[in-house]
Amino acid sequence: MSAPILELRDVQTHFPVESGLFFKRRTGTVKAVDGVSLTLAQGEVLGLVGESGCGKSTLARTIMGLLPATGGSVWLEGKNLTVEAATGEARRALQMVFQDPFASLNPRLSVGEALAEPLRVHRLRPASDIPARVAELAALVGIPARSLAKYPHEFSGGQRQRIAIARALALEPRVIVADEPVSALDVSIQAQILNLLAKLVRDLGLSLVFIAHDLSVVKHLSDRVAVMYLGRIVELGSACDVIERPQHPYTRALVSAVPRPDPEGERARRRIVLAGDPPSPLDPPGGCPFHPRCAHAVEACRSVVPSLAPCAGREVSCLRAGELPS
């Protein structure tokens, strides 16, 4: 395999927790992302799934440099982005699409201006070429050229998300990080955006880190899937393997909790209902972070922190991986 286009090496994003009004003391640490290593190949779609608070959005922001990594490093095309020298120029090939297209577009800029802004700032093209490039971008995502003078509030949610994607594409990125780009949309609109993302990956050779909590959406679009729990990756493998034949007990519970549009199957199905809520990342349990909710936990799970190891064609972070009933 060729060298990965994006590589994360043991990335950590920790937040200090302070108390006291005048004399702030550090009383703890939230380990939002705690030792994540991943690679992304050219043209690959990597799905990142997990429940709220598992650190998937924090990881996305850390990759983008919107949050500083407190440990480890992020490499884009062989360049380390986590050193201070890596500024705009190095990051240009890495762009982001956010969840809420109502909040991520500037309401005071017309769509044409919003698309032209990154081109102007980065001086990628002579000013005279900008209008042509803006029209090209709009065409790429299916926004009619006559709408370029309109403002974001005049568009529906799905169209706004297209504009946000066009803006991310303006600087000809090699990698796009999309944080729940379809979660706020209705199913029929969601299908349009999923088709658009698949087309862009295919036609432009983009690589995509795709974050979502809907497993069927992730499976549809992704080549590989990483499942996160409390800041760590617990399972990583091909999308079909992980979602159809999950190995980690958490992935199994997650997959079994997803309601499927199949009434007969739903009635016959045995669901693994997890007790309680995910533990607070402020005070994570010792040993395997999943052990308090795991039906298969043994004594060793309380003290030994598991790491990703090969199992059934993918990587699983579970001491008992391989010995669990299938």
Next chain:
Amino acid sequence: MPLLEVSDLCTSFHTRGGVFRAVDGVSFTLARGETLGLVGESGSGKSVTCASLLRLLPSPPARIEGGYARFDGLDLLRATDAELRAVRGKRIGMIFQDPMTSLNPYLRISEQLIEPLLIHEKISRRDALARALAMLEAVGINDAARRLHAYPHEFSGGMRQRVMIAMALIARPELLIADEPTTALDVTVQAQILELIKKLQRELGMAVIFISHDLGVVSGLCDRVLVMYAGRIVESTGVDALFRAPRHPYTRALQRSIPALQAKGVELYTLAGLPPDLSKAIPGCAFAERCEFALEACRAGAPPLLAECAPGHAHACRRAQAGEI
């Protein structure tokens, strides 16, 4: 006699921008113990239908223009305030979508839980608190005795939604209206809440109207489903037929656009255009503009009516009714 019989319900919003016909002639019945799903996209009128039943819409701008909704003989749309108060929270419980904004942040959970009991039943505060505690345990809140007197901000989103469910169920209602009760929650918490609603439904024998845009959730929970589009019911059927043999082009389009029902990686079906502007009169079928089967005749005349195509299965598409699709 059905527990609830809604006939030709019409609700519009009178605003400066015009009159928006949010619900336009909705009729359905609900038997005791039955679970009815209400699905459709944002703006299709699902929530307004249910809020109209309990008369929870602010008026102005909302106005219920016509129809009736008989709940065990009482027409909810014409009931006096006193009659309504006797029904709301006692015989009909409601769970709202957003647990973050539906609880009063100033009051302890215990106060909010026992409020319906103190109002509707001759019960001492002490007995009410005992019932509240039992209800919190029933909805799966750990350490309920300590949590009973906590404030809403001390609870996570999933726990607040469980508190909302406890509040809706504490007076043992005959009908529960749940408006997207799990949309804001993670799937593992959603699974807990759905199991809980099913269990309580078995125990209390209550009927449920379940609003959702997630066909997966509906498939596991509901007996019968109404599909709404632009304020009207376009298909009404048992849950099995909805997935095995959908008839209305809109229902079919929805199913072809869901990744879970398609092979991995195939191009998903997409609906062109947008739902119609409800402030303008829509001649003919409201879905015609986006329908791949629409003919000129579909865009004219009166809106198509629901007609039965099999026992318990009705839809409002003239071409499908004529056997042309």
